[in-house]
Amino acid sequence: MPQVEITIGGRSFEVACQEGEEPFLQAAAQVLDQEASALSAHVGRMPESKMLLMTGLMLADRMAGTDDRLKEAEQRAQAAEAGLGQAQAQIDAAEAAAQQAVQQAERAAYDAVEQARQEAEARIEAAQAEAATQVEAALADSAARLEAAEGEARRARAELESRANEIGLPDDAVAIPEAALEHLQALVLEAEALAERAQGAE
Incomplete structure (x- = not known):
């Protein structure tokens, strides 16, 4: 199992991962390092365990906000889909009404022609x-x-x-x-x- 050296908040760590997962681990470590660096800039140097804890909490908070925005986006998408369904229903109703109007007009025209024919006869x-x-x-x-x-x-x-x-x-x-x-x-x-x-x- 390969060992990958990562840097978080100016501290180096060696982490084992599965073969082929090195790029994903490096990307995750880079995200943690960005959060830890921002935390150290505000708070200053702190114990390793506390730094990792605070960094994890900050990422969790950000992910929670992302989840909320994702849920809100899903709700908007559902509302838009419902609106599209209503619009489609209105279109179908309009088409049915138009077809009925055409049929009524054809029937009225036929009746008028038939009446004119009978009157002529x-x-x-x-x-x-x-x-x-x-x-x-x-x-x-x-x-x-x-x-x-x-x-x-x-x-x-x-x-x-x-x-x-x-x-x-x-x-x-x-x-x-x-x-x-x-x-x-x-x-x-x-x-x-x-x-x-x-x-x-x-």
Whole structure:
């Protein structure tokens, strides 16, 4: 086991250590020597045992202060870590709120589009129904007018036939009114067919 000579407070000591521990022992001895030299400068020369005791106490006090500062630093680190955790929780909550807001906006937009589509379809259906009603009314009016014209034509034909009989005219004298009557009948049938198709289209 190697022997290492160290100097503490101006006094030399030989200390045994494990192989390879010499640098660590020299570093520790240097710390003790610094404390012992400072103590001797204030108090003066003192017995070896007292010097070593006082030096050890001073180092212990310094280490205790270092431990306190270390604990304080650890507490600050823990507080900072807790603050980071709270900040992360707030960030997560903000992200969740933002995502919820986006979903609500998308849902509102979809509802608005759907409502607009339904309103447009309702207006189209109403317009189609109104147009069909107007067409049906127009066709009905046309049919009524054609029927009235047909009635007038029948009365005119009957009157012509009566007068032709009175004055002895031939039968072909009323052929033209007969053709006009047939034309009116065809128009009435066509109007009725158009009305039926309009009702079927509804």
